[in-house]
Amino acid sequence: MDYIYLAIVFPLLGLLVNGFFGRRMTRRAVGTIASLAILGSFAVSLVAFFDYLDAGEAARSIILLPWISLPPLEISYGFLVDGLSLVMALAVSLVSFLIHVYSTGYMADDDGYPRYFAYLNLFVAMMLTLVLADNLVLMFVGWEGVGLCSYLLIGFWYKRAAPSVAGLKAFVVNRIGDFAFLIGVFLVFWLYGTFRFTELRQSVETVALAGHLPITLIALFLFGGAIGKSAQFPLYVWLPDAMEGPTPVSALIHAATMVTAGVYMVSRMSFLYSMTEVAMLVVACVGAFTAIFAASIALVQNDIKRVLAYSTVSQLGYMFLAAGLGAYWIAIFHLFTHAFFKALLFLASGSVIHGVRGEMDMRKMGGLAKYMPHTYWHFLIGAMSISGIPLLAGFFSKDQILFAAFTSRPGIWPHAGMVLWVVGVVTALFTAFYMFRQIYLVFLTKPRFDTDEIHPHEAPASMIVPNWFLAVGSVFAGYIGLPALFAGILSLPNVFQPFVSGALAGAGHVAEAAHGAQELIKEVLTTSISVVVALVGLGLAFYLYQVRYGVTEKLKKAFAAPYRVLLNKYYVDEFYNATFVQPGRVMCEQLSRAVDLGIIDGIVNAVAFVIGALGQILRPIQTGFVRNYAWYIGGGAVLLVILLWLGLGAK
Amino acid sequence: MESIVTYSLVLSAVLFTMGVLAVLVRRNPLIMFMGIELMLNAANLAFIAFARHLDKLDGQVIALIFMAVAAAEVAIGLAIIVSIYRFRRDVDVDAVNSLRG
Amino acid sequence: MNVIELIVFFAAVALALVGAVGMVMSRNPVHSALFLIANFFALAVIFLMLSAPVLAALQILVYAGAIMVLFLFVIFFFVQPGQKHAYVYSLPWQAFLSGILVIVLVCVLVAGLYMGGVFAPEEHVQSMAVKAEELTSPQALGSALFSRYLLPFELTSLLLLAAMLGAVVLARREKRSNGEEEG
Numbered sequence: 001m002d003y004i005y006l007a008i009v010f011p012l013l014g015l016l017v018n019g020f021f022g023r024r025m026t027r028r029a030v031g032t033i034a035s036l037a038i039l040g041s042f043a044v045s046l047v048a049f050f051d052y053l054d055a056g057e058a059a060r061s062i063i064l065l066p067w068i069s070l071p072p073l074e075i076s077y078g079f080l081v082d083g084l085s086l087v088m089a090l091a092v093s094l095v096s097f098l099i100h101v102y103s104t105g106y107m108a109d110d111d112g113y114p115r116y117f118a119y120l121n122l123f124v125a126m127m128l129t130l131v132l133a134d135n136l137v138l139m140f141v142g143w144e145g146v147g148l149c150s151y152l153l154i155g156f157w158y159k160r161a162a163p164s165v166a167g168l169k170a171f172v173v174n175r176i177g178d179f180a181f182l183i184g185v186f187l188v189f190w191l192y193g194t195f196r197f198t199e200l201r202q203s204v205e206t207v208a209l210a211g212h213l214p215i216t217l218i219a220l221f222l223f224g225g226a227i228g229k230s231a232q233f234p235l236y237v238w239l240p241d242a243m244e245g246p247t248p249v250s251a252l253i254h255a256a257t258m259v260t261a262g263v264y265m266v267s268r269m270s271f272l273y274s275m276t277e278v279a280m281l282v283v284a285c286v287g288a289f290t291a292i293f294a295a296s297i298a299l300v301q302n303d304i305k306r307v308l309a310y311s312t313v314s315q316l317g318y319m320f321l322a323a324g325l326g327a328y329w330i331a332i333f334h335l336f337t338h339a340f341f342k343a344l345l346f347l348a349s350g351s352v353i354h355g356v357r358g359e360m361d362m363r364k365m366g367g368l369a370k371y372m373p374h375t376y377w378h379f380l381i382g383a384m385s386i387s388g389i390p391l392l393a394g395f396f397s398k399d400q401i402l403f404a405a406f407t408s409r410p411g412i413w414p415h416a417g418m419v420l421w422v423v424g425v426v427t428a429l430f431t432a433f434y435m436f437r438q439i440y441l442v443f444l445t446k447p448r449f450d451t452d453e454i455h456p457h458e459a460p461a462s463m464i465v466p467n468w469f470l471a472v473g474s475v476f477a478g479y480i481g482l483p484a485l486f487a488g489i490l491s492l493p494n495v496f497q498p499f500v501s502g503a504l505a506g507a508g509h510v511a512e513a514a515h516g517a518q519e520l521i522k523e524v525l526t527t528s529i530s531v532v533v534a535l536v537g538l539g540l541a542f543y544l545y546q547v548r549y550g551v552t553e554k555l556k557k558a559f560a561a562p563y564r565v566l567l568n569k570y571y572v573d574e575f576y577n578a579t580f581v582q583p584g585r586v587m588c589e590q591l592s593r594a595v596d597l598g599i600i601d602g603i604v605n606a607v608a609f610v611i612g613a614l615g616q617i618l619r620p621i622q623t624g625f626v627r628n629y630a631w632y633i634g635g636g637a638v639l640l641v642i643l644l645w646l647g648l649g650a651k
Numbered sequence: 652m653e654s655i656v657t658y659s660l661v662l663s664a665v666l667f668t669m670g671v672l673a674v675l676v677r678r679n680p681l682i683m684f685m686g687i688e689l690m691l692n693a694a695n696l697a698f699i700a701f702a703r704h705l706d707k708l709d710g711q712v713i714a715l716i717f718m719a720v721a722a723a724e725v726a727i728g729l730a731i732i733v734s735i736y737r738f739r740r741d742v743d744v745d746a747v748n749s750l751r752g
Numbered sequence: 753m754n755v756i757e758l759i760v761f762f763a764a765v766a767l768a769l770v771g772a773v774g775m776v777m778s779r780n781p782v783h784s785a786l787f788l789i790a791n792f793f794a795l796a797v798i799f800l801m802l803s804a805p806v807l808a809a810l811q812i813l814v815y816a817g818a819i820m821v822l823f824l825f826v827i828f829f830f831v832q833p834g835q836k837h838a839y840v841y842s843l844p845w846q847a848f849l850s851g852i853l854v855i856v857l858v859c860v861l862v863a864g865l866y867m868g869g870v871f872a873p874e875e876h877v878q879s880m881a882v883k884a885e886e887l888t889s890p891q892a893l894g895s896a897l898f899s900r901y902l903l904p905f906e907l908t909s910l911l912l913l914a915a916m917l918g919a920v921v922l923a924r925r926e927k928r929s930n931g932e933e934e935g
Contacts, residue, residue, distance in 0.1 A: 624751030626683075626744045627846055630674045634853050641860055645867075655761060657870050659798060662765050664861035666791075668854050669772040675850035677776070681827060682784050685775055688819065689788065692795055695807075703802045703887060708896045711804050711887070712904075715897070718807075718814050719908040723915030725819050729826050730922035736830045745843065 001048050001055075001081045005064050007089060008128045010040035014121035022114020031104035034117035038100050038124055042093035049086050057083065059502060061134045061198055068137075072193055080134035080197055084503035087332060087496075088131035088264055091339050095256045096124045098466035102347050103248040105462030106354060116156060116246070123149035127257050131264060135195040136185045139265070143181070143229065146258045147174050153253060154245040163244040170238040177228015177235055184221030187214065201271045212276075219272055219279035223286075226262025232320060233290040236313045237573055243305040247350030250305060255312045255346050256339040263319040263335050267328040267504055274326060274505035277412050284324025284416070288405075288423040291317030293570075295430035299437075300566045303360050304349050307438055311386065312342055314427060318401050321420060327404040328504040329497045333481045334397035336496075337385070340473035341394050345382035347467050351375040351459035352442060356449065362441040369443040371456035376443050378467045383439055385474040387432035388534040395530075396478035396486065398428065403483065403526045407519075421526075425533055432537025440545035485523045659700040667693035680732050680744050684725075691721045761801055767794035781827045785820055792816045803887040 014037030022030050052060075059082035068075040079085075100120060107116050126149060130142025147170075155167030189195060191214050192203045204215075226232070231239035242254050253259070266273060266283065273280055291314045298310035315338050322331035353360055355372050369376040385394035402424045408417035458464070481496030544552055556563050565571070621632075666689055673686025695714045702710025735747060771791025778784040792815045799808040865871070886892060897905050 622751065624748030625843060626747070627675060627678075627843060630683075631846070631849060631853060634671055634675070634857065638853065638857055638860055641864070655801060657865075658761070658765060659802060660865050660870050661862065662768060662798070664858060664865065666768065666772050667861065668858045669776055671857060672850065672854050673776045675853065676847050679781055681781050681823065682775070682778075685784055685788050685823065688815070689772060689775065689791065692792065692811075692815070696795060696798065699799055699802050699804045699807060702804065706887065708887065708892055711807055711893055712896055712901050714804070714807055715810065715893075716901075716904055716908050718810055719912060722814060722819060723911050725822060726915045726919040727922070729822055730919040733826060733830065733923050 001051050001060050002062050003044065004048050004062060004079050004081055004132060005077075007041040007044040007048075007093065007132070008125050010037045010044070011121040011125035011128070013037060015118050015125065018114050018121065019118040022118060025114070027104075027108065027113050030114050030117055031100075034121050035097060035100040035104065037121055038093060038097040041124060041128060042090070042097050045086065045089040045093050048081060049090060052081060052083075052086055057499070057502060059083075059198070061196070063134075073189075075135060075137045075195060077138060078134040078196065079132040081132070082503040083500040084264075084267060084332065085132050087336060087500055089128055091336050092124065092127050092131060092257050095339050095343050095470070096120075096127075096252060098469055099248050099252045099256075099343060099347065102251075102350075102463050102466045103246075105460045106248050106350055107246060108460075110246075112156065116153075119149055119152050119156070120249075120252070123153070123253060123258070127261075130261055134197055136188060136197075136200075137195050139268075140181070140185060143225070143261060143265075144178065146253070146261065147171065147178070147229070150174075150242070150253050150258055153249040154242045156245055156249065166238075166241040166244040170242050173235050173238040174228045177225045179224075180221045180228070181225020184218050184225065187218045187221060191215075191218065197268060204271050204275060215272060216276040216279050219269070219276050220282060222265065222269060222272075223262075223279065223283055226265055226320070227286065228262075229265075230259050230262030230316045230320070231313050232262070232286050232317065233293055234572075236290060236294065237576060239313055240306050240309040240569075243303070243309050247305065247346060247353060250309070251343045251346030251350065254309065255342040259312060259316055260319070260335045260339070263316065263323060263331050266320070266323045267332055270323070270328045270505035273323070277410060280324050280326065281410055281413060281416060282324070284321050284410075284420055287317045287320025287322075287324055288420045288427075289317070290314065291321060291427045292423050292430070293317075295427045295434070297566055297569050298434045299430060300563060302362050304352065304362050304365070304438065304442060305346070305360060307362075307434055308342070308345055308349060311345075311431065311434065314431065315342065315386070318398060318424065318427070321424060322401040322404055325404050325408045325410075325417070325420070326505075327401070327408075329481075329500050330397065330400045330404055332500055332504075333496055334401060336481075337393040337397040337474070337477045340470050340477050341382045341385035341392075344378055344467060344470040344474050345386065347463070347470065348375050348378040348382060351378070351463055351467070354459055354463070355456045356454055359449070359454070362438065364449050365442045365447075366445040366449070367443070367447040368456055372458040374458060374464045374467070378464075378471050379443065380439060381471045381474050383435040387435045387537065388428055388530055389538075390531055390534075391478075393474050393476065393478035395534075396482055399527055399530050400481075400483050402428070402530055403523055406526045407522060425529060428530060429533045429537045432534045433541050436538050436541035437545055440541060445545060445549060483523065483527075485520060485527060653704065656700045656704045659696055663693045663696040663700065666690075666696065678743050678745055680735070683744065684728055684732070687728075688721065688725070691717060757801065760797065764794045764797040764801075767791070768798070782824070785823050785827065788823075789816050789820050792820070805888055806890045806893050 014034050017033055018025075018030055025033075059080065061078055061080050063076045063078040065077045066074075067077050100117070103116070103120065107113055110116065123146060126142050126145030128142075130139055130146060133139040133142060151167045151171040154170050155164045157163045158167075185195070188200065192200055194200055194203070228235045239254055239259065243250055245254075273283065294310045294313035294317065298307050298314065301307045301310060315334070319331045319334050319338070322328070322334060351372065352365070352368060352375060355368070355375070356365065359365065381392075385392040388395045388398050402421055405417050405421040405424055408420075410416045479490075479492055481494050482490065482492055484494070486492075487494050544555075568574070670686040670688075670690035670693060673689065674683045677683050677686070695717055698710040698714045698717070700710075702708065702714075739746060768791050771787045771789075771794060774787030775784045775791065778787060792811060796808040796811040796816075799805075799811055
């Protein structure tokens, strides 16, 4: 498995070729090279996957090159190949490849075509660095690298103001989380003297420091980074704005891969989190709160992509909920299925936007199903999967999260499991509702656009074909990690959990393996509730937007105040603006006047003045006569010799 | 020390000084340039004298390389002087003082 | 060292000094050049007596032969006899200051030689014959150049090439209108 670094090298080569020569090549060549580079990564990951199975699923750490060697500090370009990183690498490269292919159609008429693919390749390289790294520092390199690509791609249409501002916002907000993350990384080194996951795990598990304050602090600081990168409350504000970027970027970076980095990091450090119940509970609570908070905002948004953005935030909350309960493999499993159906939803929404000439407001759509049947099916499959309609991928993963919450009894707050479960169920209701609200508004109700002006059309084949692959994934990805109930019925064993569990800590306080009769009854109960909730959400959307179309206007008037709060996203942006941004701006203005103009410029000007004055004094020496200069040289040489003698004499 | 080496070294010092004098007091660039050549030769003489004294070839080798360097320097220097002549039609280095501070 | 050799040596020293002084003092650049050639010939003789026959030959070939001829060419082509300086301003203190500097310089140099032990009494005359044998051999110089000093030697060739190109570029400027900015 020493060749695993090739998975990173291929996209980097794609970046170099497209970055330097992209403008001189045809668009077809640019798109093909970029896609093939990612296909190469996928192939490498796949080969590594089979080698890993052959090798008896033994985790391997491969050191490619030393990077910083200052004993006791040893950091290398090392890659860790185990179940967790392989699952991530496979999911990332596969989804990335499909989105690359989709992009060749979506971006076909864009001026920045080579630039776009260069950024996209760099992103994949960085994401794979993040998931394959065998130490925290290299992981941080990937972490920042994907952040950079996110910034570049959100602001891809930099000539317009909104994308540039959104890119900046994403970068700055992430910086806050990354700062916490860095502190966590430094604390890890301070406490354990190593950055490598394998060594770290050994020291954490042998030195019994469970529940100690430093571990809790490290866990919380690292989680701070995850909050920023994975858009959790309170740092989620950048993700909805990130929708200003091209839609495939939203699908790849802001739904399927980058934003899940936080979940991956928490799972990778699960041995640490398992030592501290406080941090675990914080993770779970933040996740659950974010899930319901974002889902409630998504209920009333009108922008097709913003709904999906808040939906992503909400689903990431689910993943943290699972991770916080100690069900790390379920978090990764939901991450895995979510990558398929959320990428599918975004790409389908991209096809919609493409088909109606850039319109994103769902109030100006409607009835598009007959114009774009493929896209309708894609969106429907994605929506059913995320809403938890039975037997689709999202159903299995989300159901297990809810079950984990239902059965968990965290030591410091035994009732937390039940509370979190209720929150999760309500979120599931919201999810089903806003997804089908979207289906009705976009595809099924009567057209609300000027049919003479706009002629919606189906997307080209390059965009439809990848979506079908993702649709297949959205339906069947769940069958590799079935919950015990369905695994028994369908006699399909859960292969996902044992595969990734080697890299994860013990399941904490979630009942594991003990699937007795009582467990089975609980599982049937929670599963039925989930199904009912999903169907209720679906039915509500059907009633409000199909049966009694137009009733929503009356509801808006009846519940004007709550509606306005939701529509304005709880005024969080306004709050941040008033408390952080504006005071910061005022402070900067003052500082720029007092410190920059006064002190800094003053110093610079003073230096310039002194040098000018010196120049005036020395000016007469430069007479312009060569013979004078010759005299200076001779005199200087003689003086130097005499001084040398004097110096030697002094010795 | 062998007398011939001693005399040669003193001669080298005197010749070097004469070269310096030529550069410092003459206004004709060609003669200044000859002064530089004289200085180089004085240095060469010192090298060869020391080679003799130390019974090592290295001094001679350096003297030889010096000659090549001097030849290169003459080629460039004369080319510059020719350019200046063409441009100013004058033979006085003091007239070329436009870089005065 | 026998008497004849000593006479020849001091004659060469005298010629070198006369050549140097004459070069500095001559009003006419042609005379300066000729004095310098005489100086170079005298130096060649001294080189020969310091057991450096190859360098003596090169001194005559390169300096007296090539370089000084180049000087004379330039003088003949560009300096009309009797040409007056267009620029009459002369540095007033230059001659005086130069005199002081030169005196100090020669003192420093001789003092340096003295402190370096150059005037110490002769030590081992008997080994002179052996020394001369090795130093004098052109073969030894050649092998030194092509073995130990190969890199500097080759670099010198590069330097000469660069100088040649530079001289061509500098001197090439054909007749453009005078006073025009040349690039």
